[in-house]
Amino acid sequence: MTLKSKNEIEKMRRANLIVFEVLEALESACKPGVSTLDLDRIAEEGAKRRGAAPVFKGYMGYPAHLCTSVNSVVVHGIPRKDEILKEGDIVGLDFGVVFDGFVGDSARTVAIGKATAESERLMKVTRESLDCGIEACRAGGRVSDIGGAVQRHVEANGYSVVRDFVGHGIGRKMHEDPQVPNYFDARNGLRLREGLVVAIEPMVNAGGWEVDRLNDGWTVVTKDGSLSAHFEHSVAITDKGPYVLSQP
Ligand code: MF3
Ligand code: CO
Numbered sequence: 001m002t003l004k005s006k007n008e009i010e011k012m013r014r015a016n017l018i019v020f021e022v023l024e025a026l027e028s029a030c031k032p033g034v035s036t037l038d039l040d041r042i043a044e045e046g047a048k049r050r051g052a053a054p055v056f057k058g059y060m061g062y063p064a065h066l067c068t069s070v071n072s073v074v075v076h077g078i079p080r081k082d083e084i085l086k087e088g089d090i091v092g093l094d095f096g097v098v099f100d101g102f103v104g105d106s107a108r109t110v111a112i113g114k115a116t117a118e119s120e121r122l123m124k125v126t127r128e129s130l131d132c133g134i135e136a137c138r139a140g141g142r143v144s145d146i147g148g149a150v151q152r153h154v155e156a157n158g159y160s161v162v163r164d165f166v167g168h169g170i171g172r173k174m175h176e177d178p179q180v181p182n183y184f185d186a187r188n189g190l191r192l193r194e195g196l197v198v199a200i201e202p203m204v205n206a207g208g209w210e211v212d213r214l215n216d217g218w219t220v221v222t223k224d225g226s227l228s229a230h231f232e233h234s235v236a237i238t239d240k241g242p243y244v245l246s247q248p
Helices: 006-029 036-049 117-135 143-156
Strands: 066-070 073-075 090-099 102-111 167-169 176-180 197-200 203-205 211-213 220-222 228-230 233-238 241-244
Touching (some): 036 066, 117 233
Antiparallel strands (some): 073 220, 167 176, 167 197, 197 233
16 A cells, blocks of 8 residues: 655645535536436536546546446446436436546535435435544554444444445555455454545445446446445545545
8 A cells, every 4th residue: 555645645635626626516417307428528527627637537448537326326327418317316426536646536426306215314324424434544443444334334224335346545546555345344454554545435225235237337236226325535544533635
């Protein structure tokens, strides 16, 4: 794993604040009648206008700038012109940029119009579980503390945590060591150290944790068709505790 200096963490801060601003613009645009491809254009232009480069496009062949994961899509939904968002849908918005040599990466799930009670609760619990993971980002702790904290909150609320996709270290590259699962894994005893930056990204299903991948090679859906939510922040471990880079 690569540890970042205070100066490098401030560079990562700037990349992540650009991601935050673009996610804010995307959330405002999430209204009935908008296509997920419209959102992709807003993300691309929002990054470029701020002097940043979107990082997802071309990553392992990913064809778009943004991931838009609607309802039972867990992650990596590909924006489409013919996918029109409607009242009551939920959509995961996952975006990343590179700015001044460093990557920022963050995601949130938002409702279109008024959320149903069930999707509201799922989004709330998922967002809270990310906060539990962030709270565990302390030097001297272990990587497994993060997943343990996320999983405990999710399961206490009757939901399940996706196993097949995990969070990650982040820096000059989007994906650096270590992997950061959102569930407890005793093999993850690695110590958290000052200067480590991790992207924590719980994917939470209303039903079971099992997922399938569609034939496009990217779109991940819940096996049982249940709703899924996803939130992600990039977090630096500092002497003053967790520093959430992707939130002002
Ligand atoms: N936030 C996701 C991740 O960290 C987004 C990657 S989408 C990809 O893996 F297309 F770039 F792979
Ligand atoms: Co990520």
